[in-house]
Amino acid sequence: MEICKSTVEELFEELFTEAKDALKKYIQIDTVNPPGNVDEAVAFLESILQKENIEYKIYSCPSGKKAIAGFIRGEKKDSLLLLNHMDVVPADQDKWEFDAFSGKERNGCIEGRGALDMKGLGVAQLMAMIFYKRRSVVPKKTVVFLAVPDEEIGGKEGAKYITDNYWEDLNPVGVLDEGGFGTKDINEKFPVFFVACGQKKGIWLQIKAHGKAGHASQPSLDNPNDILIKALYKIITHPECPAGDKILWDTIIKVSKLRGGAYYLMAKLYKIKFIRSCIGRYLHKIKFFNAIIRNTETISVINSGIKVNVIPEEAEALIDCRILPKTDYHDVIRRLEKLVDDERIEFNVIKEMEQSDISDSQSALFKAVQKSICSYYKNAKVLPYITPVGTDAKYFREKEVDSYGIYPIVIDQAELESFHGNNEKVPVREYKKCCEILIDIIDKYCCREGEN
Ligand SMILES: [Zn+2]
Helix, strand or coil, X not given: CCCCHHHHHHHXXXXXXXXXXXXXXXXXXXXXXXXXXXXXXXXXXXXXXHHCCCEEEEEECCCCCEEEEEEECCCXXXXXXXXXXXXXXXXXXXXXXXXXXXXXXXXXXXXXXXXXXXXXXXXXXXXXXXXHHHCCCCCCCEEEEEEECCHHHCCCCCHHHHHHHCHHHHCEEEEEECCCEEECCCCCCCCEEEEEEEECEEEEEEEEEECCCEECCCCCCCCHHHHHHHHHHHHHHCCXXXXXXXXXXXXXHHHHHHHCCHHHHHHCCCCCHHHHHHHHHHHCCCHXXXXXXXXXXXXXXXXXXXXXXXXXXXXXXXXXXXXXXXXXXXXXXXXXXXXXXXXXXXXXXXXXXXXXXXXXXCCHHHHHHHHHHHHHCCCCEEEEEXXXXXXXXXXXXXXXXXXXXXXXXXXXXXXXXXXXXCCCEEEHHHHHHHHHHHHHHHXXXXXXXXXX
């Protein structure tokens, strides 16, 4: 039965008001990880699913934390899985301009931790699902909403546990998660949306400098602090040349074409290492691009010394390396060892994260995402990319399910930096489009499957 356009529009307006209210309440629920207790969040989502009469299931993870899934059954068991995490990172309240957990709507934005990462997207996914439930639509593909705990600490006892143990319940053939967004920083005339098709792999390294302890009144060539500082200086001043991966460069070429200028022509010659290193030097200044084009090393912890007049025996630094898919991390360590070239320095791997596969940027789901975004943002460009951050989508890519990270909103640099930073908020106008786009993606991918 066709429902007339105005009824659909009225339903959407009604739902969007509810979505905003739900997001405000959801932000107020404390799910800061650690400890990442999500009991109240699960009860909150459960109450919405119950009210809407949507079938749901609650799963217990080994940590005692829970995950919750909602289902709109389609003609097939194959599903589009809308993946989101309930936990958020802590907020340093003193550095915020507003209460990090008030969930207030002010100056055209909904404010608070989770507005972007990722309670906002979670609520939008839920509302998109409710839109179909209220209209009693039976899609061709099943739609699954899955909210998990512990993404912010790696997801092993969250999304990974669920995918390893309850795959039959979910049956995803496509997954939408976080990890991408739209920006006008590339060309102010139109937005460019980056959709994550893969993610970098994290390798945490300890670099240990061995020296000789002694009295600090006499400078020593064996001071481990000096040895460590020299090594770290070499590392930070010699970033790795951008990788020659085709997907990566297809995106860089398109971006430089959109920006205009000489870089477009240079980017087309990306197979030449010298050209890549020139572009890399330029993009080094732009934090986001620097992170997506090459393997990176960030010094995050330095430990050494006990007293000002004592030279210690050892000094250590911890480095967060993020490497592109298909990179062997031993090569990354070998490069660093060669660069440092000092046998008093020891490299140890303290943590190795999972390798992520890359999802196809020509798949039906990617195309649905692309078309939906373009129908709500005039002249938008939608490009695949490799996100520098870790997300739960990797557990689905591991099982060869096309999984994409996209929060379909346009954000500026300050908003981008508020992910895990201060003053996190989502602009309401963008949030509305996000809800519309998600509804449209479900329509294209789950309801009109096979139609053009
Ligand atoms: Zn997140």
